[in-house]
Amino acid sequence: MNCEKAFLEKPLIEGNKSFSQISDEICAPVERKPGKLWYISFFFAVSALTLGIVLVTYQILVGIGTWGLNKTVGWAFDITNFVFWVGIGHAGTLISAILLLFRQKWRTSVNRAAEAMTIFAVMCAGVFPIIHMGRPWLAFWTLPYPNSRGPLWVNFTSPLLWDVFAISTYFIISFVFWYIGMVPDLATLRDRATGKVKKFVYGLFSLGWDGSSRTWHRYEILSLILAGLATPLVVSVHTIVSMDFATSVIPGWHTTIFPPYFVCGAVFSGFAMVLTLMIITRKVLSLEEYITMKHIDCMCKIVILTGSIVGLAYMTEFFIAWYSGVEYEQYVFMNRAKGPYAWAYWTMVSCNVISPQLLWFKKIRSNLVFVFMLSIVVNIGMWFERFVIIVTSLHRDYLPSSWAMYTPTFVEVGEFIGSFGLFFTCFLLFARFLPVVNMAEVKGVLNVGRKTEGAHD
Amino acid sequence: MSQRDKKNQYWRSFDEKEQSPAFLKEVEEEFANGIPPGVDAETHEPLPVSRRDFLKYMGFGLASVAAACSPIPTEKAIPYLVQPEEIVPGKAYWYASTCFGCSSACGILVKTREGRPIKIEGNAESAINQGGLCATGQASVLELYDSGRLQGPLDQGKKVGWDNLDKAVLAKLNELQDSQKQIVFLTGTITSPTLKSTIDQFLSKYPNAKHVVYDAVSASGILDAHEFIFGKRILPHYRFDKARTIVSFGADFLGTWISPVEFAKQFSRGRKLDQKNMSQLYQFESGLSLTGANADIRVPLLPSQIDSSVLGLLECIETGEIKSAPQDNGIRSQIKKTAENLKKNKGRSLVVSNSNDIDVQNIVVRINQILGNYGHALRIDQGSNQKKGHDKSLDRLVHDMKNGQVEALFIYGNNPAYSYFDSKSFVEGLEKVSLKVSLDNRNHETAQLMDYHAPDHHFLESWGDSEPVEGVFHISQPTIRPVYSTRSIGESLNNWMGIKEDYQDTVKKYWEDQVFPYSGQLLFDSFWKKSVHDGCCKTNQFKPVKQRDAAQVISESVKQILKKSKMLESKQGWEIHLYESVALRDGQSANNPWLQELPDPITKLTWDNAANISSKDAKKLNVKQGDVIAIKVKGRTYKLPVVIQPGQASGSISLALGYGRTKAGKVGNGVGQNVYGMLNGSNANWNYYVQNALVSTTGTSEKLALTQTHYSLEGRPIFKDATLNQYKSDPAAGNKDQVDLVMLWEQHKTEGHSWGMAIDTNACIGCSGCMVGCQSENNVPVVGKEEVYHRREMSWIRLDRYYKGDEENPEVAFQPMMCQHCANAPCESVCPVLATVHSADGLNQQVYNRCVGTRYCANNCPYKVRRFNWFDYAHNKSFDYYMNDNAGKLALNPDVVVRSRGVMEKCSMCVQRIQEKKLEYRKQGKPLNSDDIKVACQQSCPSDAIVFGDLNDPKSQISKLLHKNKRRYQVLGELNVKPAVNYLTKIRNKE
Secondary structure (H helix, E strand, O other): OHHHHHHHOOOOOOOOOOHHHHHHHHHHHHHOOOOHHHHHHHHHHHHHHHHHHHHHHHHHHHOHHHOOOOOOOOOOHHHHHHHHHHHHOHHHHHHHHHHHHOOOHHHHHOHHHHHHHHHHHHHHHHHHHHHOOOOHHHHHHHOOOOOOOOOOOOOOOOHHHHHHHHHHHHHHHHHHHHHHHHHHHHHHHHHHOOOHHHHHHHHHHOOOOOOOHHHHHHHHHHHHHHHHHHHHHHHHHHHHHHHHHHOOOOOOOOOOOHHHHHHHHHHHHHHHHHHHHHHHHHHHOOOOOOOOHHHHHHHHHHHHHHHHHHHHHHHHHHHHHHHHOOHHHHHHHHHHHHOOOHHHHHHHHHHHHHHHHHHHOHHHHOOHHHHHHHHHHHHHHHHHHHHHHHHHHHHOOOOHHHOOOOOOOHHHHHHHHHHHHHHHHHHHHHHHHOOOOOHHHHHHHOOOOOOOOOOOO | OOHHHHHHOOOOOHHHHHOOHHHHHHHHOOOOOOOOOOEOOOOOOEOOOOHHHHHHHHHHHHHHHHHOOOOOOOOOOOOOOOOOOOOOOOOEEEEEEEOOOOOOOOEEEEEEEOOEEEEEEEOOOOOOOOOOOOHHHHHHHHHHOOOOEOOOOEEOOEEOOHHHHHHHHHHHHHHHOOOOOEEEEEEOOOOOHHHHHHHHHHHHOOOOEEEEEOOOOOOHHHHHHHHHHHOOOOEEEEOHHHOOEEEEEOOOOOOOOOOHHHHHHHHHHHOOOOOOOOOEEEEEEOOOOHHHHHOOEEEEOOHHHHHHHHHHHHHHHHHOOOOOOOOHHHHHHHHHHHHHHHHHOOOOEEEEEOOOOHHHHHHHHHHHHHOOOEOOOEEEEEEEOOOOOOHHHHHHHHHHHHOOOEEEEEEEOOOHHHHOOOHHHHHHHHOOOOEEEEOOOEOOOOHHHOOEEOOOOOHHHOOEEEEEEOOEEEEEOOOOOOOOOOOOHHHHHHHHOOOOOOHHHHHHHHHHHHHHHHOOOOOHHHHHHHHHHHOEEEOOOOOOOOOOOHHHOOHHHHHHHHHHHHHHHHOOOEEEEEEEEOOOEOOOOOOOHHHHOOOOOOOOEOOOOOEEEOHHHHHHHOOOOOEEEEEEEOOEEEEEEEEEOOOOOOOEEEEEEOOOOOOOOOOOOOOOOOOHHHOEOOOOOOEOEEEEEEEEEEEEEOOOOEOOOOOEOOOOOOOOEEEHHHHHHOOOOOOOOOOOOOOOOOOOOOOOOOEEEEEEOOOOOOOOHHHHHHHHHHOOOOOOHHHHHOOOOOOOOEEEEEEEOOOOOOEEEEEEEOOOOOOOOHHHHHOOOOOEEEOOOOOEEEOOOOOOOOOHHHHOOOOOOOEEOOOOOOOOHHHOOOOOOOOHHHHOOOOOOOOOOOOEEOOOOOHHHHHHHHHHHHHHOOOOOHHHOOOHHHHHOOOOOEEEEEOOOOOOHHHHHHOOOOOEEOOOHHHOOOOOEEEEOEEEOOO
16 A cells, blocks of 8 residues: 555655755755856846846936837836736745645745745836836835825825735735745754854844744744735735736726736746746756656646636637627737737747647656746746737727837846846845755655655654 | 812812813813814915914924025026016916918917017907917917027128128128119018018119019919919919818918918818808819818829819810810819819809919919909909019029129028029029128028128017008017017118118008008007007008909910920829928928927928828839938939828829928928929929929838828727718718717716817818917927937827828828816826826816826826826937027926926816916906817817817807717717717718
8 A cells, every 4th residue: 555655656855865864955055155157147147137227227317218118108118027027926925825725745845946936026026117117216105104295195096006015015925924934944054054154144034943842833823824814915916917907998908807817827927937947946956856857747737727728818808809899909909919019929829828738748748958948938928928918909009090119128128137137146146045945844745754665764 | 080089189160170061172172272274264264374384484494594504506586676567477468469480471469478478379350360370380489589590690600799780781882872783682572561661762772773572482373373464463362261162273271372370260161060051172282281181072183284184174164175184083074073063153162273383373363263253262452462472583683693793682581592493503693792681580591601690580579560461460569678689670771771760660650651541540549559459450451453354365374284284294204292391381490399390280290301102102112101212303312201191193202392401400400301402493483393203212211200100090980070961961970879878886076167178170170280389388398300200209289190091092080189188087097196186177187296107097098198208308408409498498388387207298278278267257256257268279270170168167169069069979988988078070071
């Protein structure tokens, strides 16, 4: 019986690890000096970030006119990037919260990095709504607090304001969840630390963790509560982001399907990004035994599922446009497929609908190079999805007299690259200074004491 | 409080001891009389200092104490030592005057604030324009503050004092006293009778002096034909309102021809639907003009076919048969129909042509004579002075100059070195002239070649007058002290004649002698005062012209036309049609950024002139929009980008004049191409149609700054129209799909007033005057070619232009589009910071100070009328048009804030004008008559297409207009955004 089970279910963590082995292996990248690869990556990331900072400064000094927007297309790269990054940020919470509640044990070795990715992605996302403002120095006006400007209150009917709440809530909860989950590991690092400074810093952040059963108990309870709090956020954040469009009157935006469609799209792109990062991380940090092929396989399956839902949503949009009989709506969708931005639309369809279908094949799912490439393709596709939704709907709306084209400028492209710079700078620092796998939780899913074959005694 | 406590308590009053409820209440409140509010409880008037104000003063006091520690920057703000009697800060004064933006000489009202003119509007009292004003006229206020104007007299390019200049010029003039060589005064059309007589007086002192009048875009042909037939060189005064059938051969009388505002006013009167007969307009032309766009029946034909078509029309009217007109494209059948209609409306029709060929104009005179239109729709006993140019005399002058027969040349109001077709000869001739004086206030292409510059005032700085039509007089009065050290031309001439007289007195004297006697008034003083106040007066002077039958004298013309059209038939190559653009006209105002950025009503092109070609020809040449083609005319090659223009006659290319200035100023230099050189003018009057051009592609392309790039309505029910017959059988024709939608929630209620607008697309001719009116009123910035190319023009009102049907000859629709002030405004609900909100009286308001610039409102606007400040447009060297300029800034309206970078803006329905009238009425204690409020676009409209007013007041003009009006519709009404702007369907008078 036991043998059979062992045969059916591969252990989540391979290589018959002992507890101390896990601690050693996961702490190793933090404790040793980083390799050449890390330095090279960090150099590129910081360069991209610098480019972004320089361009944002220039843009704030001179004006939004440095972008390619016009009277007809008021949003393009800015909000596309915003939605793109928010979407990427989705997988982290989904893994940590929903999968925790569903007791998906395989999540334990990927959740830390996924959550970190969420936080950095939300940071990148948060930059864009601020810098896209004509007067970003007044961005704090979007916060409702008693003030001396009239008092100037905010407009609670504006989806942009909902965004402010949704994104900030999401960021705070994700951050707390991530941090709390890290406390036992920080304590481990503290205990292992040799240098005084290290000991002090890790000690400070491990909040006096003593490993007693009381702290563990509190920790478990808090994790559950936070998971409960974070779960609705997985749905709410992208629902609200989608309402930026869904509540408008612009054909192509004014769609009730947007909330579920956006949430699925976000999970889709989020998992693609987790795949991209995990495949690199496990290789670079030699964590193949923690982040196993099973993890990759599970995530690929989620990508197929959400990718198919997204594909269905595309079709539904077209059907409803035809079925509604609204000529403006119909035009927008025909224009997407056949108009001047058709290249973007078909890039989106091939990346998001067609390419994930390849993952039905086990062979492809277990080919890391292929999965890696696919995960990037999906992310390109999801970026284009937002671009298509935003630009093609705006550039030809109701009155043909105002129809216009949009072309990005160097500044916009550079700022987009800069956001990747910010993301990877943060992620590389994370990989350097914090344990990328949740040691405490991984230890919990080892088959220790169960006396199954291939497990430890 | 327990009993024991109570016992131990000290008490101050019986109330306290008893703990009465009144006492307890009193104790509860911190202040005995409540918190002092900001208003008086009884009178509801604000207290002198409220608590809030107190804190403000306190803060200010503290801040100023702190600020006193550093030196206060000194600014030159000097208070009035003696307050000028008439100037009240914040109050606008209006002066009646005359517009000299072109030679139409419309009556204007000049709005001045704190002693500076800031806006020009049409004078409703004027018999010419009757309240409307064109874009060029309205924009001319900006030229007053143009730092590119000459700022003082020049002697050989050096700055001198006026005394020195006078001395130098007089010394030269004295030398010429007895010269037998010519002394020539070369001017544009001068409508001012006083100036004309001053020039005559000046020239009379010299034995061989003459006054040559030259118009860059000439009507010499009409004048010559009338001289030939009636013996008097006169331009008829056209009355388009008196004609039921109007036939125009190439004359763009609604856009640029002779007196467009006046004609637009007349035309729109004839197009009213409430009268018995709506007039019908036939247009025969090559390039699509504004008039052609408004024509009921438009016949596109080649320039070379127009002349014979005129002849064909005459034949058809006379005999019922056509012998001469071109055979192709059903032109003959159209002419036949036209002739039938004309014959039906004898005495109530009008045929006009812009041809500069005396033969063609002779035929036109004949046609109008047969139809009995003289004395009705065109009058020569009270003729027009708006075009006086004589082509031949300039040709002769150039010839004489080259032969060294001209000793002195004075130029004023024209620029032949730029606009004469053979400018090279002119410049060569000029070198042989010994005294060259320019009286223009710009150092333009011709003025640069002159020795002396005695710059004239801008017309807003000087006294003057005009007589655009015989018997109609306008006064022109200064509205500001001269901005620069300029001097009025009249005064210069007076000085050079040794007359020490203020030009104001010269004008007054002329009026006393020449105008007053015919005015029917008793006292000159009161007549003068009234004229200056009204800006205009009418006299009952008739100068009857002996009627002569043209039939006997036109046989030669018929032969000539036949000969020419025979010749043309055999010729190959492209035909060029040169036209004045609505914005820049002949190019005189090229340095005006408002006009440069005003999109052409038809092509929607700004900051450029382009080669308009038909799509058929574009395919033939294998070029697309923006590709540069090389046009070779008379051995010279012109390279222009292509605009593919629906309605353009295939085989022809239309080019706008007025571009390609080299010495216009910082704004106008190098914009577009100068195509005046293409004009044909060797032995007859200058011809604005050129044959035998060679066209080749260059393989390069240029950016075209178009404000609208999509032509078609895509079948959307945005613009609604019907034919007259459909309308007669059902007034709701074309507007059947208008339904009132249900609201899911309670409607917002407008209290008191509810501002709204009605736009009659049947009246709107698309002239774009409203765009400049709005720009001037609301400080709308100019953004330049590059930014317009990026689709970032800032205009609050735009004219959407759509085509319908056949690409070769489409129906054209104009739709003024501005903020619709929706009751359920999609922009309002999406702004996160409440920067755009609805007022109680139905306005959608944009609060610039609150705006953080998310642009969500603009995205969510179905009409795309919101404009974002992508850059700082004021005080920015990159936008050096007028807001970056100390002088140019004076043209800004102090009632409207100049918007900063990063905020959204849009039409406010001229809220400052609403507020002004509200206050005025409140002061008088009367209820507001909303018809008294005229928003800027409405005011400037020469065709009265825009009505603004209170929708809640059943007596207002707008309520009456819209009440049960079956033509009423709202653009995108199906979105249920409930716009406050209503449109009325266009009715076309055709089958």
